Amino acid sequence: MSSVRVEEPTLRRIVLERGVALSRAGHDAWICESACEDAPPADAFSLIGPELKLRPVVIVHECSGRLHSALLDCCRGPHPRWDTERAWYDAMRLGSGVEAAHTARAVEFHCVDLALGYASVTSRHVRVWGDRAPGNRPVDYLAGRELGFRFEALVVAIWRCYNSLRRPLWARFGESGSMPASLPATLKQAGGIPQELAERVQVSLDRFGRRVKEYRDCIEHYVPVFFSDGALMERRDPGFWACSVFVADNPVVRSTGGFTWHGRVDALSWGWRAAVEVLQLANAIAAAASVPDRGTAYR
16 A cells, blocks of 8 residues: 655745845755845845844745745744644634634735735845845835735734634623623623733733724724835845835824824834734633633533
8 A cells, every 4th residue: 555655845935024035046055035236145044133133924835836835923933823723623613713713814814915025025126126226225116005005904904803802702701791892892891701811812902902903993994004105125234135114103193194103113024023913812812712611511
């Protein structure tokens, strides 16, 4: 009886912050896709490190002729998305976690899409301009809107995921009656939530959730929050191009005339951190919601 050969995935591409991408060019050879034409030869992996403050955001594997992208977890390795799906299994048996699992996957999809969009912009810049770009910090006006649209989709997905987490929380810890309309309201009304989990949810809302909602509300009801003048392309040592698209420091003002940009909040770097935060919160809630109280069993 013949055995089925399982092909090991091969790492093909790593996308860093600022749209800097590394591609495999051979068995042990890697190149930087946005390297300047006159840059001296260098180890592509030297771009990953504290000196340049560039962290890997997405990895792309090839397996059986297909490419698979995965979101990384803020310097701690690949995000355990399969663990997320398995953890949601018990909650989905209740009919309470299906939406949350779906929105968590949407968050990962849109964050990967934003990172790949950044990489596409920097690679395109090198192909079109090479080293003939006007100065070391030119602006790509078209790319700014292109990446801004992707950021908007990510922000909407993240807030949708936050709110969907109220369903397993309410099913597991809520009282009788109608489910609250938002996660913050659920946190106040579901008195059975363990203190440690309640604090974890509150910290997440304080650190990212409220700002995500401010961005989402401004985007959906008022004005865009990204810098409309375009994407800033920056030539950096030791010889590569990087990209930044800034979003407003203060979306709560809901007015382009009142926005400030002093914090230089990059859409990918901030959106990635917010995405990982809500995915980690989903894991925590999934684990808690799938463990019944003593003497109680879900069927």
